[in-house]
Amino acid sequence: MFLDNEDFHSILYSLTDVIDIGIHIIDQNGLTIVYNKKMSEIEGMSAEDVLMKEIPEVFKFHEETESTLIRALHHGQETKNSKQTYFNNRGQEITTINNTIPIFNQSQKVIGAIEAAKDISSLERLIKDNILNKGETKYTFESIIGESENFLAVIEKSKRSTRTASSILIVGETGTGKELFAQSIHNGSNRSTMPFISQNCAALPDSLIEGILFGTKKGAFTGSIERPGLFEQAHGGTILLDEINSLNPQLQAKLLRTIQERTIRRVGDTKDIDIDVRIIATINEEPIDAIANGHLRKDLYYRLSVVTLFIPPLRERKQDIHLLAQSFIRKFNDLFELNIEDISEEAYSLFYDYEWPGNVRELEHIIEGAMNLLESTDKTIQTSHLPTFSKKKVPVKTNQHEEVSESLLSLEDYLSTTEKLYLENVLKRYQFNVSQAAKALQISRQSLQYRLRKYQIKSFTV
Known part of the structure; x- marks a missing residue:
């Protein structure tokens, strides 16, 4: 059974609308005939803005550039992984990575062109922010709050590590304050006047993070420019690689070489560049488990963990809850122009019973949320101001078959x-x-x- 043209086109349009890649197809006259939902999201326009219109009617390009779709239509030119920056009909800048091919009929005549695009506009802005802003480090060891024995031991070990330039691996769950320790180590070292650059390795795709970390050489790929990477930007200072276990094995191997040789090589270049950078990496899972699961190369772990800091989760330092809570109250008093003095005993009791999966960051957010619910005349945070997170109790049957409210361990x-x-x-x-x-x-x-x-x-x- 063969499909007629109408059925075939219905299937084609349905398919293009469910895939997570922008699709733009023009016919032999340069008119748009397919413009899928993802492309509409990328370019911030509706299909009605683009369908049955020529590219120059809708989009504007820099003088020295030409639409890859038009190039494919007029010159039969195929383009792969080409970065293209242009403007939509409202003047908004769009940056995409495109694969564009001409469409040939049986006589090898070009009858249209198709483009598949990935949006990197937000990533481009992030790259610029990382490179232009060298990172203002505001945290020092005086910023770290805690008096529990296991936490003070980590602080003391961190202070001793400021005397050298050895690599550091900071191990801790999300929200325990790993970047706070990294900044404090940088500010306590003789590198404090030099750059501190932080990059979350999980925030960017593999195709971009290599260029961000190591830089790019002009002409290395279509649209690439001469750009120093974050290692060069951090020369003389410190670079923090957050969630190092999210890097793919190939990039981990390149990072290992950087640590060993103290040189980097830009993407597309053939020469090495000497760097003087202290590397601090963080990981949010047990290193042994990360190695076993293939998330972290064993040889890279040995290189990074010259100094290893294990930041205890909040559930293992609950005696610090009062100090932390008071600090956050002072912070949000200033921000919200309030005059909150304390937290009620009942609320503190809930805090001490809770296991804090989000750690210190969760405590901060909860206090911020509670202070948003207070009246200007209130002086104390009560249980009624808290979210339902800490009020939940697990019903447990006793021997007398009475239902009691009791917290269980996770x-x-x-x-x-x-x-x-x-x-x-x-x-x-x-x-x-x-x-x-x-x-x-x-x-x-x-x-x-x-x-x-x-x-x-x-x-x-x-």
Whole structure:
């Protein structure tokens, strides 16, 4: 059974509207005949603005450039991965990466052109922000709030690390304050007057982040310009690579070479450039697990973890909740022109019962949200001002079949507690000898040492 033209076109239009790539097709007269939903989103126009119109009627291009669609139609020229910047009918700048091909009939005559586009307008702005703004570091060790023993130990270790230029790996869950520690180390070192540049490795696609980190050479690919990367921008200072485990293995290998050789090579270039940069990387999962799951190269881990800082989650330093809460109250008093003095005992009780999956950042957001609900005459944050997060209790049946309100440990916390207790018992059995305990547990010595640091368990380093 063959489809007629009408059915075929219905299928074509339905298909182009569900794919996540912009599709723009013109006929032999240069009129737009297909303009899908994604392309409409990318260019900020409706299909009615573009359909059955010529490209110059709708779009404007820089004098030295030409539409890749028109080039394909008039010259039969195919373009791959070409960056194109132009303006829509409202003068808004659009930047895309295009694959454009001419459409030939059976006689090899060009009867139209099709373009597949990916939007990088927002990414281009992010690149400019990263390169032009070298990063104002506002945090120092005085900014770090906490008095719990395990947290003070991390602060002290961080302060000692300011004396050298060795690489640092900061391990911690989301919201624990990893960048705060990174900035404090930079500001406490002899590099404090030099640039501090931060880049979240998960924020950009692989196709762009290599050029952002290492720079590009003009002509390396269509539309590329001579641009220094963030490593060159950070020369003499510090670069923070956030969520290093999100980089693909090829980029991790290039980063490893950068650390070893202290040189970088721009994308498309053949010469190396010397750099003097201290690298601080962060990871939001256990390094051993990241290596096992293929998220982090083992050789890169060894290079980055010359100094390793394990930032404890808030649930493991709950005695700091009061200090942190007071700090956030002062902060939002200034911002909102309020005069809140404290948090009620009932509210603090909920805070101490809660497990804080979002850590310090979650505590800050909760206090900010509560202070938005206060009247100008209020002086204390009450439980009624808090979101429902901390009020939830799990009904549990007692032996008398009475329903009581009781908080339960999360599965993760229960497993962590059980693992810590088991490790302590095994270590005692082997007189705290790490090598013998690791052999008995059938795990590597390195994996056991990581867990001992994580749970703050003391042992012999044999």
